[in-house]
Structure formats: structure tokens, C-alpha cells
Amino acid sequence: MKVTIHKLFDYLLETTAADPPECFIGFSLARSPRLGDFLEALDPGLSLDWNGKSFFGLPALRQRVIDQAGLQGRCSPDDVLITAGAAEANYLLFRQLLSAGDEVITEAPGWPQVGVMARAIGTTLREVPRRETDRWRLDPAAVAAAVTPRTKMIFLTNPNNPTGTLIPAEDLHAIARIADQHGLWLVVDEVYAGLEWDGPRAPSIAGLTPRSITTGSVSKALGLQGLRTGWIIAHDRGVLRDAMILRENASEIMNTLGEHIAEIALRPDRLAMALATTRSESRATLEKLDRFVGAEQRLSWQRPEAGLIGLARLDRIDSETLARRLLAAPYRTFLLPGSAYGLPNHIRLGVGGGPETRLDEGLARLSALLKGWED
Template sequence: MKVKIHRLFEYLLETTQAAPEAIVGFSLAQSPKLGDFLDDLDPDMPLDWNNRDFSGLPELKDHILRQAGLTGHCSPADVLITAGAAEANYLAVMQLLQPDDEIVIERPGWPQAQVLAEAIGAKVVEVAREEHNDWRLPLDRLADAITPKTRMIFLTNPNNPTGDMLDASELEQIVAMADRVGAWLLVDEVYAGLEWDGPRAPSVAGMYARGITTGSVSKALGLQGLRTGWIICPDAGLIRDAVILRENASEIMNIMGEVIAEVALREARYDTALAQARADGQAHLAKLETWIAAQEGLEWVRPRAGLIGLGRLPQGIDSDAFVQFMLADPYRTFVLPGSAYGQPHHIRLGVGGGAGVKLEQGLNRLADGLRAYPKT
């Protein structure tokens, strides 16, 4: 098994040394500083594992169940703390999929499951979200894609990268589809909490015996560098298998990540931080919407959740060539190409990152670049 590089990661590697002066399309809320947590940290805390629970700090797991609306539906034993949602997804996919199994994924969507499935030798079945339908997940096509060979369905909710949302009724329908063939249903919830057009959807781990919920503190709380996420599943065997695989990968959790995440998810603190992230996100999205309307030929479907969406470039512009154009002098602005999500005529637009990404400067330069770029 060899894991091949995906275009999203490939582009990040290619541009690591570019030192852009502005970023357009940052995907997470403004990150807090370490100093914001110092009063709640014990300077005598050993920098060993937590010495209490191999699957994660008990109080952290309680917080995770509460913010996911799973208290009373799942128990702390159903939660495993991981190195971000990426490791959570990795543990589930690698332990559940075998060669020749089928996995159903959405496109555009988070590409990790496809990369891992192809390395395993599983068959990847794609269900297309279409821009003319506001990037909604077509449930009729999803139902047609699921067969007795379907081992897993992998979705993101809110969707990464379009910002679409599945509601409770739609998730219930998808659960029924999965249950008919005994498939696992994994829903990555890293953008949960940043919903603009409705309430947060229920977590699938509380809806289905083979439901798997993954998430992290990275996006809504801006704590990506903690590398602290989770997998929640009521199936004890799946959690056990995930622990076994994690033992042979990251082995144990980062104690500082666990401790700071526990502080960040304390109810009062979490509610305050999330309210600020929501207020900032809504204000910045309104400004971005106004900016997009002023750009000739640039269109997008406003995200219903999260801080990013896909902008369709004017006709004749290829996203890969255009983002390289923007990264070079005189623009020095980082934009992610839509090819990272199988959408070569789009770029990722977004409002995350706070003052440090210099969004307004980046948008001004992006406007200049769109006007100056030679059309084919």
C-alpha cells in the first residue's frame, strides 16, 4: 500500500516557501494565543501522557459529547481523542476498508478518504454536488451509488469546501440508506458550530449503530495547532480497533493539546469563543459577498456554514495557473486552486484567520489580478 499525494497537499508543499503577504480563503477562525490559557494551566503538570485514560482525558470527552449534542446518546467510552480530525478519519478508514470494498464519497469534498481508499485498493464511488443546485448533496444519486458492496459512506457536514449543510431529515434518510446495506456512515464535522442558515445538525454517532462522528477544535475555535480531535462511535469494536491502530501511529495523545482543548471546550468558555467566531464570520462573509458582486465574471454560492466556499473564475481562467500568477510578484497573495477539490475552474474563497491573513489587502490584490490576468 502506498499513499499517493493529493493535489491539495501537493500545492501546499509547492508553495511553503512562497511567503505570501496576504491570504484569501483561510479556513479557520482566528487563533487564540497561548497566553489566553496560562491561568488555567498547571506549571507542575508532567509532560507525560495524561496517566488517567488511554483514550483521552475524561473531562475532555465529556465536553466533546456536550458540544456535539450527544450527552445521553453516547458515553465517554464511545469517544477516542486523536491527533485532529484527520487522524480520526484515518483510523476509521484504515481499519474498516479492505481491498475491493466500496466507499461512497461526495465531490467536492474533503479528499482524505479517497486518497486512503485508493491506497488500500478499495473502489471509490463519487456522488457529485453540482454548483447549479447550490452544491446540495443529491440524495437520489447517493441512494443509487450505495450497493451491497458499500462498506462506508464518507461525508462532511458542513461540507468542506462548499459550506453546504445537511439537516436532520436528510441525515435520517442517509442513515436509512446505510442501514439497508449495513454500511458505516462517517460524517466529518470539523466546521460544526459555524452554521448560518439553520441549526447545527445532529451528530450521526447518536443516530446509527454504525455512525461515526469525527471533529476537532481546529476550525470554529481556531486551535488547529493543538492537533486535537476525536472520533465518536457507539460500536465498541470500532473504537478498540482505532486505539490499536493509533498505538502503531501516534501512540498516545499530545498532553498539551488535550489539556488546552479541555479548557477551550469548557461550556462558558466555548460558548463565548464560538459566539465571537460566529460574529466575526458573519461580518466578514457579508463583506466578501459585496466584494464578489463587484468582480466581473466571478461567481459563488454563498456558504450556508463555515468560513469558505468555492468561487467560479471568469471564463477562460484555469485555477492552477491563476493561483501561481497571484502568488508571484506583484500580488504575493495565496489562494487555493479549486483543482484541489476536482473543480479546476474555481478557487477557494474564505474569511478565516483574523487580522494576520490581511484579508482586505488580499482581496484588493485579487481584484487587481483578476483584471490583469490574460484570458484565453
């Protein structure tokens, strides 16, 4: 079956083809560092051919991936495949582990990629709702109730994309037990892990059961989206090998310069400093957004617990209508409508980026539009 476009990407393609907006509300990744930040640590004699050491990815980088996930002693570099971002990591797993007639359980709202791939493969998508009235919590009992004899995979995001809600450790363990009892693959996209606003990082799912698989990247928390460097962490070496063979027929080998820069970025001292900076900047922005939402009569939200994005509810306003009016003159401000996640009465707010987003101006323009809105 032909791959169809999901609403989120369709909206981005359509709106970014027009004149660039002046302000951005809802930036979903940390402020990006510059190449100069890494030059001192890079070898100028580095070959730009593939890493020459392993088709699974630079060994030193794969060790950093294990370390940043807190999986020392439970996983090894041999349990890691480097990919072109978390999106490719998820794609490779969907293509290898799901077939026509299977079922995959996922959350709603959640990352739309799984729905696109399920339709393309001929897999049935079974969505378990995260309820706003329950602070967007994912109920393990509802996950268990969605399992059928045809279920092959559970796919989740933690922290959740787009609500910024964390799966509590006890619920994560409960879902891992459900997957284990039924022999299911449990894949968790952890691209926002490490940006928890209160409390420790959630356990990385790859450390919980033999069939639990983590995907991640340096894109969101470190602002290194342009490197296109992500990973799969899986105990099953056959899964990694199959994914590597499929990657050979798509992106083939990895971006060598990206691998080396990612390895530098994930070195413990650099990683700790980068995450601390992102947390500090983003927490200040989160407080600003919290005050903004509280002051706007037509907005309310469940404040995000982690990550860089959250959802705000609109009072009697269609999100896509609002987003398109905000993008047009005189406002020239971009935000993502909740319709991209199947929630037409929500908008996505974010705390990422830096001064370049001109967030304060964007919020002022959004406020002006909301105040003049006619029902």
C-alpha cells in the same frame, strides 16, 4: 499500495516552500487564541507524560466532546477516542473499516483524504456529485443509487468542505437510513460544526444510528489546529479499540498538554464565547466577500451556509494559473485553486483568520489581476 499525495497538499507543499506570501485569501480556520488565554486555568504542576487515566483520552475531555456535539443521553465518554486531529481520526477509521475490494461512497467536491486512502487500501471510490446548479446539495437518492453489494462505508463532511453547504436534517436522516438499511458505516467529518450562519447546528451523526460515526476536532471552529486534538465518536466499542490500537503504532499516546487545553476550550462558557466571537468576525468577513464576488464580473458563487470556506466560480480562467500568478510578484497573495478539489474553474474563498491575513489587501490585488486578465 503506496500512499499518494492529493492535489491540495501537493499545492500547499510546493507553494509554501517559496517566499511567504504577504496576504492570504481563503483562510480555513478561526483566528487562533494564544497560550496565555489558557494559563490561568492550567495546573503548573501538570505532568507532561500521558494523562495517566485512559489510553482513549482524558476522561474530562471526552465528556466535553459529547457535550459540544449535543449527544448527552445518546453517547457517553466511553464512546469517544481522542486522536491527533480529525485527519488522524478519519485515517484510523479508513484503515480499520475498509479493505481491498470494498467500495466507499463519498461526495464531490469533498475532503480529498478519503480518495487518497481509498487508493492506498485498494478500495473503490464512488463519488456522488454535489451540483453547483442545485446550490451544492447532496441528493440522498443519488447516495442510495451508488450503493452496491461491495459498499462498506459512506464518508461525508457536514458542513461540506469545501462548499460550506449544510446537509438539511431531513436529508441527513435519509442518508442515515440508507446506511442502516444496507449495514454500512456512515462516517461524517464535522470539523466545521457549530459555525452555521442561519439556524441551529445540524444533528451530530453519531446520535442517529449504531453504525454512524462522528469525527471532529478543535482545529477549525476554535482555531486550535496546533494542538492536534480531535476525536472519533462511535457506539461500537470494538471500532474504538481497533482505532486506539492502530494509533498506538502511529502517534501512540496523545498530546497531554493539548488534551488539557482542549478540555478548557470546550468548557461550555468558553466554547460559547469562542464560537460567538468566530461567528461575529466571520460573518462580517462573509458579507465583505459576498460584496466582492458580486462586484467582480469574472466571479460568482453559491454563498456558504456554514463553516469558514466556500467556492467561487471563475469565468473562463483556470484556477491554478490564476493562483500561481497571484502568488508571484507583484501580488504576493495566496489562495487555493479549485483544482485541489477537482474543480479547475473555481477558487476557494474563506472567512477565517484575523487581521494577520491582510484580506482586504489580498482582495484588492486579486481584483487588479482579474481586471487585467486576458482570455
